[in-house]
Structure formats: structure tokens, C-alpha cells
Amino acid sequence: MKKAASAVALLGSLALGAGLSAPALAGEGPNYGGNETVNTSILATYDELVTFLKDQDARQDAMTLEVIGQTVKGRDIHLVKYLTDPDNPTVLYVTQQHGNEQLTTEATMEFIRSLGTGKNAGLLEDVNILIVPMLNADGAMGDVNFSLEDYLAAGDRHLTRYNANEIDLNRDHVAQSQPETQALHSGVLAAYDIDYAVDLHHQGTDREADGRLVSGAILYPTSPTVDPAVVEGSKRLGAVVHDAVNSYGWGHVAQYDVGGSADTIARNGLASQYDIATLLFEMRGMSDHEDPSRVLGQKSNGYLIRQTVVTLEATARAIADGSIETADISVWDTMPVQQSRD
Numbered sequence: 001m002k003k004a005a006s007a008v009a010l011l012g013s014l015a016l017g018a019g020l021s022a023p024a025l026a027g028e029g030p031n032y033g034g035n036e037t038v039n040t041s042i043l044a045t046y047d048e049l050v051t052f053l054k055d056q057d058a059r060q061d062a063m064t065l066e067v068i069g070q071t072v073k074g075r076d077i078h079l080v081k082y083l084t085d086p087d088n089p090t091v092l093y094v095t096q097q098h099g100n101e102q103l104t105t106e107a108t109m110e111f112i113r114s115l116g117t118g119k120n121a122g123l124l125e126d127v128n129i130l131i132v133p134m135l136n137a138d139g140a141m142g143d144v145n146f147s148l149e150d151y152l153a154a155g156d157r158h159l160t161r162y163n164a165n166e167i168d169l170n171r172d173h174v175a176q177s178q179p180e181t182q183a184l185h186s187g188v189l190a191a192y193d194i195d196y197a198v199d200l201h202h203q204g205t206d207r208e209a210d211g212r213l214v215s216g217a218i219l220y221p222t223s224p225t226v227d228p229a230v231v232e233g234s235k236r237l238g239a240v241v242h243d244a245v246n247s248y249g250w251g252h253v254a255q256y257d258v259g260g261s262a263d264t265i266a267r268n269g270l271a272s273q274y275d276i277a278t279l280l281f282e283m284r285g286m287s288d289h290e291d292p293s294r295v296l297g298q299k300s301n302g303y304l305i306r307q308t309v310v311t312l313e314a315t316a317r318a319i320a321d322g323s324i325e326t327a328d329i330s331v332w333d334t335m336p337v338q339q340s341r342d
């Protein structure tokens with residue numbers, strides 16, 4: 001309990017720091033280039049996440065916490081549900097399909113907390129929200145059936161992209177061979193009428209656009225099997241994120257450059273299989289990896305967490321107030337495509 005409490009306190013202090021004006025922390029913003037060693041001990045563990053979710057479930061009347069399945073190693077996979085009105089549009093947020101991309105989960109915890117407060121509780125009158133945090137809990141905890149000895153981060157655990165069977169869950173949305181993807185599909189995607197989904201990831205640190213390192217990159221479904229109307233909804237979702245994040249001085253969102261068109265990827269497969277308007281958001285910098293260019297030091301954690309909170313709040317709000325229906329997709333015509341700095 002004490003450890004969980006300190007993690008929550010840390011999260012709170014990160015979020016507080018992120019709330020300061022951008023110039024005060026400009027040197028540590030998401031465009032900061034440092035690849036210094038990450039200490040993974042500052043990240044919430046799976047157990048700390050579960051403790052947090054159960055605590056919020058007890059505090060928040062509007063929230064329901066459900067177990068939708070188990071990971072390879074037997075960890076419960078949780079779905080956070082805010083289902084106010086079946087006639088409302090529904091949005092799904094998924095974090096950590098890739099276990100080494102954790103700041104999205106830290107931010108999602110902050111968002112869940114905010115849904116129980118005056119700041120964001122009003123949103124729930126007009127939008128249903130589903131959240132699957134840390135889908136790949138085994139990878140996030142480094143509890144896998146292969147070696148992580150080459151991974152770079154310091155701390156009490158390593159984090160890896162793959163699940164315990166060394167499968168990339170974000171290439172498993174057609175075969176659904178793994179318990180984590182099966183839980184997501186049977187317990188969430190096929191079980192609810194979902195209109196929009198944001199799939200939250202982290203990418204390497206070296207991507208730039210217009211000569212500046214990006215804070216993140218976004219992409220809509222590019223599979224030829226997706227209904228054009230769903231693609232358009234996805235582009236509207238992306239326009240909301242782009243405009244919201246770039247309204248901050250530290251925000252620099254580009255178009256993702258290496259997104260494949262296969263339906264095995266959630267961005268494509270969820271749109272193709274369920275007609276969900278989907279958006280991939282790749283935050284800058286991973287929590288752990290073998291490759292130093294992928295790992296971002298901790299000095300910009302506050303901004304990256306803030307960027308995710310902005311993404312969650314802005315999309316939920318635009319769906320709730322209907323402004324997403326008129327979001328301007330022409331932003332995709334002018335948004336630069338990111339490229340490698342080298």
C-alpha cells in the first residue's frame with residue numbers, strides 16, 4: 001500500500017509539473033533530446049495500477065471496473081467503463097499493447113482520476129468511455145519467456161514491446177492468437193458499440209518534422225479494407241488531437257511515417273473489423289529498449305504525460321459535445337510527415 005501511495009503521489013507531482021507554463025520547463029520539453037538512463041522504478045507497476053483502479057472504482061459512482069481476461073502469465077486484464085447512456089457515442093482508449101511504452105498508462109491513470117472530479121466528470125453525461133490500460137502487463141513488468149538482458153533501462157524491472165510469448169500484440173488483431181488480444185476483442189471490441197478508438201503508443205526519439213523533433217505522431221487507418229466513412233471519422237479524430245496538442249508551445253505533432261496497411265495492426269484491424277474510427281498516437285520516446293535511440297530520458301516525462309492527458313481529454317470532449325463531427329480534416333493535407341533525424 002505504501003509503495004502504491006508513493007507512486008500515486010509521484011504521478012500527481014509529474015502532472016502538477018506538467019501544468020506549469022511551458023517556458024518555465026522548456027529545456028525539458030518533449031523536444032528534449034536526452035537519452036540518459038531511464039530508471040523504470042518511477043513507473044507504476046502492474047500491481048500499483050490495479051490498486052489505483054480498485055481505489056478509483058470505490059470512489060467513483062460512474063465507473064465500473066471489469067476483468068476481461070488474463071495475460072499469458074495470469075495477470076487480470078482490466079476494462080474501465082463509464083457507460084452513462086447507451087445513446088451516447090462511445091470512445092475506447094487502449095494503452096501499452098507494447099509493454100515498454102508506459103507513459104501513456106501513467107497519463108491514463110491521471111485521466112481516470114480526473115473523471116471522478118469536477119474537472120472532467122461532466123464529460124460523462126454525453127460520452128461513454130472505455131479504457132483498457134496496460135493491455136500487455138507481462139511485457140510491462142518484464143515477466144516474459146525470453147531474455148531482456150540487453151535492455152538498457154535501470155531500475156527494478158525491464159519493460160518490453162512483446163508479450164510473454166514474444167508476440168507483438170499489435171500484429172495480432174487478425175489471428176488473435178494471444179490471450180491479451182482475445183480479451184480485447186471478445187471483452188471489449190465485440191461487446192460494445194464503439195464509435196472511436198485511440199491506440200496509445202511511444203516511438204523512438206529521433207523523429208523530426210520541419211527541422212524540430214516531434215512530440216508525437218498520428219495516423220488514421222490505411223488498410224484498403226476500411227470503409228471510407230470510417231477513415232474520414234478517423235481523420236476527424238486526428239484533427240482534434242493535432243489541434244489540441246499543437247495549441248501548446250511544446251506540442252509538435254506530425255503524421256506517422258512508417259504505418260503499415262495490414263489489418264493485423266489495431267489502427268487498421270479495429271476499423272476494418274468493427275467500423276471503429278481509429279487513431280494511432282505515437283508519443284516520443286520509449287521507457288526501455290535494447291536500442292539507445294529508442295529510449296528517452298526522464299526529463300520530459302511531465303510533458304509526455306501531459307500530452308497524453310491532452311489527447312484523452314480533447315478527444316472525449318469533442319465526441320461529447322459533437323464538435324468532432326465538424327473537425328477539419330484538411331489539417332492532414334498540411335501536417336508534415338515525420339522522418340528520421342539522421
Ligand SMILES: [Zn+2]
Pocket residue numbers: 097098101200201202
Ligand atoms: Zn507501440
